[in-house]
Amino acid sequence: xxxxxxxxxxxxxxKRKLLRLGYLFSAMVVPIIYLLxxxxxxxxxxxxxxxxxxxxxxxxxxxxxxxxNSYTWVASSLNLNRLYFKTFQIFIQAPISPFGIMFGYVLxxxxxxxxxxxxIIVVGYLTSSxxxxxxxFILVLLINCFMFASLGxxxxxxxxxxxxxxTYSNFFIMPMAFFSGTFFPVEKIPGFLKPIIYVMPLxxxxxxxxxxxxxxxxxxHIVVIICFSIAFFLLGLKLIRNYRE
Amino acid sequence: xxxxxxxxxxxxxVVAVNGLNLDINQGEVFGLLGxxxxxxxxxxxxxxxxxRPDEGRCFVGGFDVTRDSLRVKRLIGVVPQxxxxxxxxxxxxxxxxxxxxxxxxxxxxxxxxxxEAVGLSEKKDExxxxxxxxxxxxxxxxxxxxxxxxxxxxxxxxxxxDPQVRRQLWELIRNIRWEGRTVIITTHYIEEAEALxxxxxxxxxxxxxxxxxxxVLKEQVGRYVVEEHxxxxxxxxxxxHTREEANRYVKDCTCSVTIxxxxxxxxxxxxxxxxxxx
Numbered sequence: 001x002x003x004x005x006x007x008x009x010x011x012x013x014x015k016r017k018l019l020r021l022g023y024l025f026s027a028m029v030v031p032i033i034y035l036l037x038x039x040x041x042x043x044x045x046x047x048x049x050x051x052x053x054x055x056x057x058x059x060x061x062x063x064x065x066x067x068x069n070s071y072t073w074v075a076s077s078l079n080l081n082r083l084y085f086k087t088f089q090i091f092i093q094a095p096i097s098p099f100g101i102m103f104g105y106v107l108x109x110x111x112x113x114x115x116x117x118x119x120i121i122v123v124g125y126l127t128s129s130x131x132x133x134x135x136x137f138i139l140v141l142l143i144n145c146f147m148f149a150s151l152g153x154x155x156x157x158x159x160x161x162x163x164x165x166x167t168y169s170n171f172f173i174m175p176m177a178f179f180s181g182t183f184f185p186v187e188k189i190p191g192f193l194k195p196i197i198y199v200m201p202l203x204x205x206x207x208x209x210x211x212x213x214x215x216x217x218x219x220x221h222i223v224v225i226i227c228f229s230i231a232f233f234l235l236g237l238k239l240i241r242n243y244r245e
Numbered sequence: 246x247x248x249x250x251x252x253x254x255x256x257x258x259v260v261a262v263n264g265l266n267l268d269i270n271q272g273e274v275f276g277l278l279g280x281x282x283x284x285x286x287x288x289x290x291x292x293x294x295x296x297r298p299d300e301g302r303c304f305v306g307g308f309d310v311t312r313d314s315l316r317v318k319r320l321i322g323v324v325p326q327x328x329x330x331x332x333x334x335x336x337x338x339x340x341x342x343x344x345x346x347x348x349x350x351x352x353x354x355x356x357x358x359x360x361e362a363v364g365l366s367e368k369k370d371e372x373x374x375x376x377x378x379x380x381x382x383x384x385x386x387x388x389x390x391x392x393x394x395x396x397x398x399x400x401x402x403x404x405x406x407d408p409q410v411r412r413q414l415w416e417l418i419r420n421i422r423w424e425g426r427t428v429i430i431t432t433h434y435i436e437e438a439e440a441l442x443x444x445x446x447x448x449x450x451x452x453x454x455x456x457x458x459x460x461v462l463k464e465q466v467g468r469y470v471v472e473e474h475x476x477x478x479x480x481x482x483x484x485x486h487t488r489e490e491a492n493r494y495v496k497d498c499t500c501s502v503t504i505x506x507x508x509x510x511x512x513x514x515x516x517x518x519x520x521x522x523x
Contacts, residue, residue, distance in 0.1 A: 005345035086329035094346035095318040244297045
């Protein structure tokens with residue numbers, strides 16, 4: 001239970017943020033812009049696999065948004081706690097394990113990812129008659145949050161200034177949001193780009209999250225994101241263990 | 246209680262601590278005095294498991310700070326120089342999280358006690374960012390006291406506070422009863438070291454240059470100081486062991502002079518030729 005005070009602290013801070021109306025609005029505005037621009041604007045005349053575009057887009061937006069929120073929250077709060085507010089010191093100086101610190105941060109990242117996802121899921125049910133959540137959808141969403149919260153810890157630990165956080169985001173998170181199957185299926189991407197696309201973790205989330213039945217292919221994508229999750233978690237843990245000022 | 250053997254810490258090409266040896270006894274209030282950049286904070290960071298030594302070994306309560314850091318962390322409380330409270334949380338929430346991190350039993354009772362001890366009971370639901378600097382420093386002390394640490398580090402406890410608030414803080418530090426508790430205070434305020442510490446180690450450029458009780462240190466350089474004020478704002482200091490010697494010197498002076506008792510700054514000036522407080 002080492003992790004609980006770290007998780008609780010983040011939830012107390014999150015609760016304060018939620019009480020400010022501006023925050024809730026800004027958390028919703030980006031996915032809604034995408035939904036309007038791509039879903040209603042571009043997507044009205046598009047259909048993939050005989051499915052209407054909104055039903056295709058919404059799971060992608062959930063994957064993207066859960067990635068963004070889990071990752072960004074953890075990365076930027078860890079960066080600020082470490083470099084600016086120095087509150088990270090009290091975790092390092094407390095008699096708790098590095099695992100507790102890592103798990104506490106990841107868990108709060110998951111909560112924030114799920115919170116953002118739930119907003120889009122609600123919009124999904126309101127705008128699309130064919131959008132449904134399957135068990136696989138929920139499982140993949142959870143793994144996706146865990147994976148990107150862990151990646152957030154890594155960035156939060158290695159960044160040397162707050163501006164760095166944006167740089168990492170532009171190089172790794174932004175391209176994933178657009179090329180990993182959020183807005184169009186990855187098979188539409190030219191062959192020479194495919195190897196890069198398949199290295200991106202979000203691609204596998206997107207390839208799994210749209211299925212409601214488990215088959216070998218879906219399973220393989222889930223295994224890939226689990227492997228990414230474990231790797232990111234272990235690397236984050238190592239960075240926390242070796243942390244010294 | 247604390248042993249420092251041959252401690253060296255470098256940051257790039259800068260040597261922050263350069264071969265420090267020091268023993269601090271259980272139950273004493275020990276002051277590390279020196280100008281900014283002398284290596285005091287670095288020493289505290291190493292003793293409180295936040296930094297790692299490059300050379301040498303440090304022990305707190307008999308445990309090595311690098312090899313046995315978990316045991317060391319159970320013994321210590323830290324009031325850092327840079328405020329690391331959660332500014333968006335209330336006083337009570339800050340204490341609660343800290344108490345949980347340190348597995349404090351009877352959490353509610355201890356938090357209530359700690360808030361009372363520093364006079365913050367009425368502000369317990371106030372968000373920290375709304376408190377003044379002095380009150381935030383009090384909260385930091387209350388927080389460090391929660392797990393009832395055997396060793397308490399106070400890193401520049403009164404830096405940035407105005408003189409009146411500083412005195413109140415000293416009163417508070419004196420009033421908390423240090424039964425058997427070891428306290429290490431770093432400071433660059435002469436007065437603070439003299440007001441609070443049983444024993445003082447003076448640091449300069451990463452080394453310990455003097456060690457002893459404030460009285461003994463002052464007697465070593467002379468108990469009385471004659472300040473000779475030359476015309477262009479220049480002051481020359483002369484140290485004397487007895488008042489008579491000082492008086493005799495003053496008689497032959499032609500310019501304006503002040504006679505006063507020596508303080509720890511005079512000790513520092515005598516040894517290094519520089520001042521502590523700029």
